[in-house]
Amino acid sequence: MREYKLVVLGSGGVGKSALTVQFVQGIFVEKYDPTIEDSYRKNVCEFISLQCELIRLLIVCLQEQFTAMRDLYMKNGQGFALVYSITAQSTFNDLQDLREQILRVKDTEDVPMILVGNKCDLEDERVVGKEQGQNFARQWSNCAFLESSAKSKINVNEIFYDLVRQINRKTPVEKKRAKKKSNCILL
Amino acid sequence: MRCTNEKHSQHTYTWNNSIFRVLERSIFCSPRLHLFIKNTVRISVSIQSLSELERVRLQEVALVRLMKDFDLGCQITIPKDGQKRKKSLRRKLDSLSKEKRDKESDSQAFGVPLSQVIVNDRRHKQLQEEQEEQRSTADRVSSLLHLTGRRSTNKELSSSNSSLSSSSETPNEGTTPSTPETALRSRRRGGVSVDCITDLDDSHSRLLEALQLSMPVESHSEKKKKTSDAKLSLNPIYRQVPRVLDSCCQHLQKYGLQTVGIFRVGSSKKRVRQLREAFDQGADVVLDQRHSVHDVAALLKEFLRDMPDPLLTRELYSAFITLDKADQHTVIQLLICLLPACNSDTLQCLLHFLSDVANHAEDSRDADGNEVIGNKMTSLNLATIFGPNLLHKQKSSEKEFSVESSARMEDSAAIISVVQHMIDTHQSLFTVHHDLNEGQVCLQNRNICSF
Numbered sequence: 171m172r173e174y175k176l177v178v179l180g181s182g183g184v185g186k187s188a189l190t191v192q193f194v195q196g197i198f199v200e201k202y203d204p205t206i207e208d209s210y211r212k213n214v215c216e217f218i219s220l221q222c223e224l225i226r227l228l229i230v231c232l233q234e235q236f237t238a239m240r241d242l243y244m245k246n247g248q249g250f251a252l253v254y255s256i257t258a259q260s261t262f263n264d265l266q267d268l269r270e271q272i273l274r275v276k277d278t279e280d281v282p283m284i285l286v287g288n289k290c291d292l293e294d295e296r297v298v299g300k301e302q303g304q305n306f307a308r309q310w311s312n313c314a315f316l317e318s319s320a321k322s323k324i325n326v327n328e329i330f331y332d333l334v335r336q337i338n339r340k341t342p343v344e345k346k347r348a349k350k351k352s353n354c355i356l357l
Numbered sequence: 358m359r360c361t362n363e364k365h366s367q368h369t370y371t372w373n374n375s376i377f378r379v380l381e382r383s384i385f386c387s388p389r390l391h392l393f394i395k396n397t398v399r400i401s402v403s404i405q406s407l408s409e410l411e412r413v414r415l416q417e418v419a420l421v422r423l424m425k426d427f428d429l430g431c432q433i434t435i436p437k438d439g440q441k442r443k444k445s446l447r448r449k450l451d452s453l454s455k456e457k458r459d460k461e462s463d464s465q466a467f468g469v470p471l472s473q474v475i476v477n478d479r480r481h482k483q484l485q486e487e488q489e490e491q492r493s494t495a496d497r498v499s500s501l502l503h504l505t506g507r508r509s510t511n512k513e514l515s516s517s518n519s520s521l522s523s524s525s526e527t528p529n530e531g532t533t534p535s536t537p538e539t540a541l542r543s544r545r546r547g548g549v550s551v552d553c554i555t556d557l558d559d560s561h562s563r564l565l566e567a568l569q570l571s572m573p574v575e576s577h578s579e580k581k582k583k584t585s586d587a588k589l590s591l592n593p594i595y596r597q598v599p600r601v602l603d604s605c606c607q608h609l610q611k612y613g614l615q616t617v618g619i620f621r622v623g624s625s626k627k628r629v630r631q632l633r634e635a636f637d638q639g640a641d642v643v644l645d646q647r648h649s650v651h652d653v654a655a656l657l658k659e660f661l662r663d664m665p666d667p668l669l670t671r672e673l674y675s676a677f678i679t680l681d682k683a684d685q686h687t688v689i690q691l692l693i694c695l696l697p698a699c700n701s702d703t704l705q706c707l708l709h710f711l712s713d714v715a716n717h718a719e720d721s722r723d724a725d726g727n728e729v730i731g732n733k734m735t736s737l738n739l740a741t742i743f744g745p746n747l748l749h750k751q752k753s754s755e756k757e758f759s760v761e762s763s764a765r766m767e768d769s770a771a772i773i774s775v776v777q778h779m780i781d782t783h784q785s786l787f788t789v790h791h792d793l794n795e796g797q798v799c800l801q802n803r804n805i806c807s808f
Contacts, residue, residue: 181622181623182618182621182622182623182742183618183621183622183623202617202618202733202734202738203737203738203741204621204738204741204742206741206769258622258623260622260623260624260625260651261622261623263625263626264623264626
């Protein structure tokens with residue numbers, strides 16, 4: 171069994187927890203509690219027919235007061251979902267710094283990553299246009315881009331599956347060594 | 358006699374500070390009165406109404422009680438109020454060249470010890486008043502020049518008396534004290550700290566001297582140092598809340614209470630930086646509806662986060678996070694007594710404001726029956742966000758995050774719970790209860806006997 175470590179990052183209140191809980195438990199959380207750090211696991215058997223995949227998700231808040239932990243997660247994470255809210259411009263602007271930080275910590279340009287514009291059900295309150303997101307993604311060496319809604323369950327699974335696919339592409343499963351590798355990660 | 362009057366009507370009194378002070382004076386006069394106080398009076402005074410001297414005493418008593426009655430499982434000391442650090446800084450400034458002084462004034466608010474911020478603010482206020490004066494009357498210019506000339510040679514940074522002395526000087530120059538001038542004087546006197554009024558009042562300072570003489574013998578040498586270090590007055594210290602924090606709170610109180618996710622939602626980094634720079638340069642920043650509430654909220658958080666010593670102080674970090682749930686309230690109360698005056702005042706101001714934010718968390722209806730959307734920031738949410746800003750061990754710039762962060766994760770639950778409790782119960786946190794006061798009174802009485 172292979173384990174993927176996905177990290178969900180973004181400013182406060184963009185819906186990182188909501189997306190994750192929707193993906194893992196299939197429910198939309200109404201509560202509005204800031205997360206400092208949270209981790210979820212999900213077994214995805216149906217995803218790749220033969221293998222059972224374990225996805226470990228980490229949600230990391232971008233709040234400035236928790237900066238110390240952020241680097242650590244970036245170091246350990248394999249795939250990154252960078253989430254903003256289409257209803258708040260500032261959450262979108264924050265992501266540029268965040269991406270640069272990830273690339274710096276990873277010390278490579280090629281990091282499995284996806285840009286996510288969440289809350290796309292709130293079309294009335296939209297501030298960040300879809301093209302803006304697409305342009306941004308293009309600038310980020312053609313990073314994947316999706317608009318999602320945790321509330322209306324739009325594109326939620328796709329975010330995480332896309333990341334897993336990217337990781338697979340980058341580091342193909344090596345039948346024999348894969349197990350060893352996963353052990354290392356677990357340790 | 359005052360004392361007997363009090364005796365008769367004490368049950369109807371609300372124990373405001375003046376009475377407390379009268380009481381203290383009478384204790385000083387007649388140690389016997391102490392018995393009466395101990396047995397009957399239930400005093401509940403707010404910390405903020407206490408004088409400098411009383412606060413220092415309170416710190417000592419609170420420390421003794423904490424060590425005696427509660428098993429904190431850690432060492433605690435009374436946090437330094439930055440006075441010493443400030444002193445050394447001042448000395449350094451005096452000895453060093455003037456450029457250094459300019460350099461130091463680079464940052465007036467952010468990343469500066471709280472007590473220094475207060476001093477800067479006070480200086481700023483004086484400067485502002487001076488400028489106002491300058492504008493108002495042309496014939497005062499000459500006296501002002503004289504004043505500013507004096508100021509630059511005056512080494513005392515917190516020269517609250519200098520502004521007063523100026524107002525007592527100036528009338529001599531004018532042939533007849535004109536009405537605007539006198540009005541100005543009275544306004545000014547109200548504007549400056551309460552402390553400086555003591556300097557005028559001889560009877561007060563004599564009492565002060567007497568009280569300082571009656572310090573316990575065992576710690577006499579230490580006390581001596583203290584008295585020379587800072588002149589402790591018997592008047593309440595004026596509210597020591599930094600200008601930045603005050604204006605942020607006022608702004609948010611006005612515009613931000615109904616904003617969903619206030620303090621949680623991100624801000625514009627650029628605009629926050631601009632605001633920060635403005636405050637750091639000592640500019641007269643007026644926050645109004647043009648400023649985004651999220652920017653102001655971020656500024657407030659940044660101010661707290663960048664304090665060299667966190668608001669709840671490094672010294673008390675372990676005490677705060679290890680305290681026992683059972684007597685949480687009492688211990689927090691005592692720990693707050695240990696805080697330096699400026700920290701305590703600022704904390705009270707902040708908590709008062711945060712609880713107001715939390716009160717607007719739920720959706721509600723206004724007087725006309727219209728639905729008002731809540732900001733969704735409950736005290737728990739606010740504590741999650743403010744906890745790490747108020748209580749942390751190391752500077753954010755320190756590198757050992759990988760080692761520290763795992764330990765800090767466990768602490769953070771405790772931090773949040775403490776801060777949440779503070780927000781919820783802030784109203785009763787800043788009062789000294791009778792038993793503690795008794796200790797204070799006892800202490801003083803013992804001093805008198807031992808002297």
